[in-house]
Amino acid sequence: MKKNLSYAVAFSLMLLSHMAIAQLPEEIDLNGKWSLSWEDEFDYPDSQLDDNWISQNGASGGVVLCSRWRENAVVNNGIVELQAKKETRGGQDWTAASIWTKEKFHYGYYECRYKYAGATGTNNSFWMWTGYDIEEGQKAVELDPNEGHYPNEINTNIHNWTDKYEDGSHDDWPEHFDMGGIEKHPSYTHVLDATITTNKIRFSSTHGAHFHIGEFRIYAPNANGYPQDAVSNSADSEVAGLVNYTRDAATTITASGSYVIDGRNTDPENVANGLNTGINASWISQKDGEKWLEITLSEEKEIGCIQFTNGWLSGTGWNALIDNYKIEYYDGANWIELAKFDIADGADFSEEYHVVGMLWDETTIKYYFDGELIRTFPHDFIHAPTRVYLSLAILDMGIAGAVTDAIDGTSMKVDYVRYYTKSKDTSINNVMKNKLKSFPNPVNDLLFVENDNKLEQVSIYDLQGKMVLQSNLDSQNSINVSSLSPGVYCLVVNGVNMVETGKFIKN
Numbered sequence: 001m002k003k004n005l006s007y008a009v010a011f012s013l014m015l016l017s018h019m020a021i022a023q024l025p026e027e028i029d030l031n032g033k034w035s036l037s038w039e040d041e042f043d044y045p046d047s048q049l050d051d052n053w054i055s056q057n058g059a060s061g062g063v064v065l066c067s068r069w070r071e072n073a074v075v076n077n078g079i080v081e082l083q084a085k086k087e088t089r090g091g092q093d094w095t096a097a098s099i100w101t102k103e104k105f106h107y108g109y110y111e112c113r114y115k116y117a118g119a120t121g122t123n124n125s126f127w128m129w130t131g132y133d134i135e136e137g138q139k140a141v142e143l144d145p146n147e148g149h150y151p152n153e154i155n156t157n158i159h160n161w162t163d164k165y166e167d168g169s170h171d172d173w174p175e176h177f178d179m180g181g182i183e184k185h186p187s188y189t190h191v192l193d194a195t196i197t198t199n200k201i202r203f204s205s206t207h208g209a210h211f212h213i214g215e216f217r218i219y220a221p222n223a224n225g226y227p228q229d230a231v232s233n234s235a236d237s238e239v240a241g242l243v244n245y246t247r248d249a250a251t252t253i254t255a256s257g258s259y260v261i262d263g264r265n266t267d268p269e270n271v272a273n274g275l276n277t278g279i280n281a282s283w284i285s286q287k288d289g290e291k292w293l294e295i296t297l298s299e300e301k302e303i304g305c306i307q308f309t310n311g312w313l314s315g316t317g318w319n320a321l322i323d324n325y326k327i328e329y330y331d332g333a334n335w336i337e338l339a340k341f342d343i344a345d346g347a348d349f350s351e352e353y354h355v356v357g358m359l360w361d362e363t364t365i366k367y368y369f370d371g372e373l374i375r376t377f378p379h380d381f382i383h384a385p386t387r388v389y390l391s392l393a394i395l396d397m398g399i400a401g402a403v404t405d406a407i408d409g410t411s412m413k414v415d416y417v418r419y420y421t422k423s424k425d426t427s428i429n430n431v432m433k434n435k436l437k438s439f440p441n442p443v444n445d446l447l448f449v450e451n452d453n454k455l456e457q458v459s460i461y462d463l464q465g466k467m468v469l470q471s472n473l474d475s476q477n478s479i480n481v482s483s484l485s486p487g488v489y490c491l492v493v494n495g496v497n498m499v500e501t502g503k504f505i506k507n
């Protein structure tokens with residue numbers, strides 16, 4: 001009997017680690033030193049949001065096109081929705097919401113389960129900011145596990161807002177991830193399975209902002225192959241025998257438009273000037289409508305490969321990579337598609353929830369996506385306690401893609417924010433481990449829980465990991481589960497600096 005009980009507890013722990021808390025990284029071991037210290041599941045009436053969170057109420061600055069208000073943060077059915085609306089308020093043409101915790105937190109594991117607003121132009125952010133109300137000697141730091149862009153971009157960053165340079169700039173360390181199963185790149189190379197013969201190639205894109213095309217190369221078939229380092233200025237001479245028809249003097253290049261910048265050449269001919277980066281290296285498209293580039297050769301030529309570059313370089317990172325493109329050739333009667341790419345063919349994070357996480361200790365920041373480590377940032381300056389922010393913004397300049405009326409009525413939907421801490425005194429946790437008992441099992445109405453420590457709150461999850469009941473324990477350490485449908489449930493019990501888990505069957 002005793003053996004069966006311990007088996008049941010062990011099984012329930014295993015079950016929990018794979019169900020209710022399936023997105024936790026392996027190193028956050030709730031059976032060891034880690035425990036849930038703070039959470040907001042948004043399982044309460046809207047008016048209660050203000051117990052834990054403060055809301056922006058006013059205009060935003062910089063590239064943020066929306067003012068943000070408490071009314072745009074709505075708690076409903078266990079979710080807080082940050083709603084984007086097309087309405088003039090606070091001197092801006094859009095409204096949205098940004099909220100932050102009253103409390104500050106320190107080292108630990110932070111996670112947020114959420115969906116993006118379903119339109120380009122939105123910045124769907126789970127982030128931390130110490131504020132400047134910190135102790136002397138500490139740094140004001142912004143930590144961005146994700147400034148998410150629809151449909152499936154993860155944008156991470158770390159900002160040091162204390163040590164500013166004379167020009168007002170500061171150090172930050174951005175890193176971008178395409179998590180939708182397809183990735184954007186600074187160059188694309190299409191080696192044709194079968195050569196084609198044509199005198200016209202057309203490139204087009206419905207990308208929602210200006211973009212840069214550095215070089216657009218149309219190569220004759222070449223037995224030695226084609227450039228591997230496409231973003232190099234010397235790509236055309238990288239491989240013996242390369243003939244790039246785009247750079248023929250007799251080739252003409254036309255485009256849908258150009259971005260006019262004083263003192264700078266952004267003409268379409270720049271895609272054939274041999275320069276890939278820097279001033280005057282690129283064709284920069286117009287902002288609105290379809291963007292296209294048409295390259296007409298002096299006569300029909302046999303073509304073996306098409307290669308082009310896009311985006312602009314800052315440091316080692318490429319910016320403003322295009323979301324989609326299509327390449328066609330003219331066969332004398334029709335335009336025939338040669339290649340296409342669309343980031344929207346990947347996963348849609350406005351349709352599915354994902355969990356974004358951050359692990360912070362004395363020496364390292366780690367960022368996670370659905371429990372998988374995506375970035376490690378060693379540090380020696382991130383020590384000040386921080387607030388947690390949930391923010392929806394609408395961004396200017398195509399930073400998050402085109403701003404269109406499709407944004408109106410979309411929302412960033414947050415299921416929960418959880419914060420776990422690691423106990424330094426492992427002996428206490430070891431003593432507590434596996435001491436939770438619940439009875440009777442199966443249960444009809446009152447479920448009693450028992451543990452060596454003082455217990456405060458119990459949460460009950462179904463096998464899909466959805467929380468179905470949460471309550472503070474009464475003086476008898478019992479909770480009424482009569483409202484639950486018959487089945488197997490997991491329970492998580494919180495006390496002072498501890499969390500225990502178990503499983504039971506409801507009749």
Ligand SMILES: [Ca+2]
Pocket residue numbers: 213214215270271272273274275276280281282283
């Ligand atoms: Ca160029």
Ligand SMILES: [Ca+2]
Pocket residue numbers: 041042043077078079414415416
């Ligand atoms: Ca929830």
